[in-house]
Amino acid sequence: MSLPEQSNTEAVATAPKGPQIILTGDRPTGPLHLGHYVGSLRNRVQYQHEYKQFIMLADSQALTDNMDDTNKVHRNVVEVALDYLAVGIDPAKSTILIQSQIPELAELTFYYLNMVTVARLERNPTVKTEIALRGFERDIPAGFLTYPASQAADISAFKATLVPVGEDQIPMIEQTNEIVRRFNRIADKEILVECKALVPDIGRLPGIDGKAKMSKSLGNTINLGSSAAEITAAVKKVYTDPLHLRVEDPGHLEGNVAFIYLDAFDPEKDKLEEMKAHYVRGGLGDSIVKKRLELVLQEMLAPIRARREELAQDKGHIMQMLKEGTLRAREVAAQTADEVKAALGLSYF
DSSP, X not given: OOOOSSOOSOXXXXXXXXXXXXXXXXXXXXXXXXXXXXXXXXXXXXXXXXXXXEXXXXXXXXXXXXXXXXXXXXXXXXXXXXXXXXXXXXXXXXXXXXXXXXXXXXXXXXXXGGGSOHHHHHHOHHHHHHHHHHTOTTOOOHHHHTHHHHHHHHHHHTXXXXXXXXXXXXXXXXXXXXXXXXXXXXXXXXXSOOOEEEOOSSOOOOOTTSOSSOOTTTTOOOBTTXXXXXXXXXXXXXXXXXXXXXXXXXXXXXXXXXXXXXXXXXXXXXXXXXHHHHHHHSOOOHHHHHHHHHHHHHHHHHHHHHHHHHHTTOHHHHHHHHHHHHHHHHHHHHHHHHHHHHHTTOOOO
């Protein structure tokens, strides 16, 4: 999930007036990469100064398709937290929490599962796409199929009004609001709040190989903690224009990953536009474009890498930060869970 700088996407629901609450986060299945930075991380740094922001390490959700390697999820909780801090997320301004350590989220999920049918879960376009990508067919882990209810619990527990997501995740937000509306009808009062889906103007970054998605599993990423040598090696592999065979030939920008990355990261926009025009009319080699891209990425990632390496020297401090954030978040989630149980007549003592 990620929050845009500005978005022209129509809201799924109108967020309530007053202070806005953001819920965002990541599945800790590996270190974060440039795609995460564009789609969410740099926006989280900006918005932590303007909103109340909860950032979730969704380790429980990650287990829905990683039960055969639970250690991968466990060890990457700290790794992802290091990435958060290295890019400038401040735990004093953003509450960083571990999903599995807040049992109220699982409790709310259990209640919400009674408010949605299996057929509705299977019709969710996001779930259908993810099932196809993973080749589950009918062997779908129940936890994976019911993820929309779990996400509804995560969002509603913190009464988030803004949930930054990619376009492919909008159906999940729609289903969250369906559950919220149904619960409020059952309770006969507004206990839970609807949320608004926001989509970043800069879409998903393609992988360095030109594939539509930058993915750890595909090995086509540039991680935020990459060494200088790793960045150099990755840039050499960046997909450009396969028809641009000679320097003097006109080049194409569409699908050209080198220029897509430069659009996302090069701070000198005027010079970039001149480079694009030169490339399109011919006379500019791919090696020059990649040289510029490498310079931009090296300058951007060097301070992030240095900060990350410094923080990694004391992982005990990172765990303490996560514990404190999780405890603060649990107080909020527990209050919502108490309200939900009272509305359902489940408060006996």
